[in-house]
Amino acid sequence: MADAVLTLNAGSSSLKFALFELDRPEPTLVFRGEAEGLGGDCPRLRAADATGAGILDRSWPNGEHLAHEDVLDAVLDCAEGHLGEDRIVVFAHRVTHGGPNYADPVLITPQVLSALDALAPLAPLHQPHNLTGIRACQSLRPQAREIACFDTAFHRTMPPVAQRLALPPPWEAKGVRRYGFHGLSYEYIIGRLAELDAAAARGRTVLAHLGSGASLCAVLEGRSVDTTMGFSALDGLMMGTRCGDMDPGVLLYLLQEAKLDGQALEDLLYRRSGLLGVSGLSADMRALMDSASPQAKAAIDLFVFRLVRELGAMFASLRGLDALVFTAGIGEHAPLIRQRVCDSLGWLGVQLDADANGRGDLKISAAQSRVSVWVIPTDEERILARHALAFAAGR
Numbered sequence: 001m002a003d004a005v006l007t008l009n010a011g012s013s014s015l016k017f018a019l020f021e022l023d024r025p026e027p028t029l030v031f032r033g034e035a036e037g038l039g040g041d042c043p044r045l046r047a048a049d050a051t052g053a054g055i056l057d058r059s060w061p062n063g064e065h066l067a068h069e070d071v072l073d074a075v076l077d078c079a080e081g082h083l084g085e086d087r088i089v090v091f092a093h094r095v096t097h098g099g100p101n102y103a104d105p106v107l108i109t110p111q112v113l114s115a116l117d118a119l120a121p122l123a124p125l126h127q128p129h130n131l132t133g134i135r136a137c138q139s140l141r142p143q144a145r146e147i148a149c150f151d152t153a154f155h156r157t158m159p160p161v162a163q164r165l166a167l168p169p170p171w172e173a174k175g176v177r178r179y180g181f182h183g184l185s186y187e188y189i190i191g192r193l194a195e196l197d198a199a200a201a202r203g204r205t206v207l208a209h210l211g212s213g214a215s216l217c218a219v220l221e222g223r224s225v226d227t228t229m230g231f232s233a234l235d236g237l238m239m240g241t242r243c244g245d246m247d248p249g250v251l252l253y254l255l256q257e258a259k260l261d262g263q264a265l266e267d268l269l270y271r272r273s274g275l276l277g278v279s280g281l282s283a284d285m286r287a288l289m290d291s292a293s294p295q296a297k298a299a300i301d302l303f304v305f306r307l308v309r310e311l312g313a314m315f316a317s318l319r320g321l322d323a324l325v326f327t328a329g330i331g332e333h334a335p336l337i338r339q340r341v342c343d344s345l346g347w348l349g350v351q352l353d354a355d356a357n358g359r360g361d362l363k364i365s366a367a368q369s370r371v372s373v374w375v376i377p378t379d380e381e382r383i384l385a386r387h388a389l390a391f392a393a394g395r
Contacts, residue, residue: 005388010133018381027385098150154183178230203322211328212240226317240283243273
C-alpha cells in the first residue's frame, strides 16, 4: 500500500472519516466510515471498505461518553493496521469557514488555527467542531502534517457584486460579506458532471445541495457565480433546523419585542426553525414525508416553495439554465421532492423521466427536456483526498 491520507469531518456528535491511498492521478479509497453519538450514551463507530463490506463496527453501550479524541484513536488504529509499514502522510480536515483570507487548502499551524478559531462566530454549528477534530489529531499524532480545506473556497470566484452586502464599507472591511458554503460538495459535483456531460458542466448549471443544511450554487463555465448561503450558514434555503432567508425586521422584533437575548436567538434560528420548527415533528424529510400530519405537509410545502423561489434567483444570475443537479441527503434520496421542484419548472422546459427519477438514475430528465436534470451523489471525502494528494506532491 502507498502512503495515505486520512480525511476527517468532525461534527458536534459525529466524526466522518475516510482512508485513501495517495495514488496518482487519483486517490484510491481504502475505507470510509462514521462515528455517531459522541458525547451521548451509546456511541457507535462503523466503517466499510471500498466494496461496501463492513470492516469495523464498535459500540459503547454502557453509557460511556466518548470525545472525538477517543474515537479518533480507534480510527487511527484501524487505519494504521491496514497500512502496515506505510504511513499516513497527511490528515485532511473539512473546515466550514475560511473567512476572507483562505481560498486554498492550507497547512495547519498555530497561527492558522488561531485565525480559524476567530471565525467560529460565523459558523457556530460547525466551525468549533471542525477545529475539535484538528485538535484531537494534534493530540494523538503531534508530528503529523494537517491541512484545512474550506467550504467557502469554491465561491471565491463569485464576482464582487455577488459577494457584497448593502452595508457601509467599514463593515465590509471587517469581513461582513457573502461567502457561500458547501463548496467541497460543489467542487466534487461539478467535476463529476464534467465527466458525465462536459457541455452541461461548461454551461449554465445550478447545483442543489439539499440535506439537513441546504444551499444552491449557480455555476458558469465550472465556476461559482452566485449562491444562496451568504455571510453565514443560516442564509438562503429553509433547512432541517435552520430558518434560511429572513426579513431582518423579524430579528429586530425578536430582540426588541420578544426580548430574546443573543444566545436564545441563535438557538431559535440554528436549532429550532426550518423543517423542525414548522412541522413541530422532525427535521428529517423522510419522517415528514411518511407523516399524515398537516404540519408535516406544511413544512414540506414551504421547503419546496422556498427552494423553487431561490432557484429563480440562481437562474437570473446565470441568465438561463442548461442543467440542474440534485445532491446530498434530500437531493439524492427524495424523488418526490425532485418531482415537485421540476414540475414547478416546467415553464423553463424542464421535463422529468418519471421512471428514471423514481430509480434515482444519474440523469432523470426526459429526452425532450430543454434542461438536463441529474442526481449525483456527493463525495466531499474524495475532494479532501485530492487536495491532500496535491499537497503531498509539494503544492
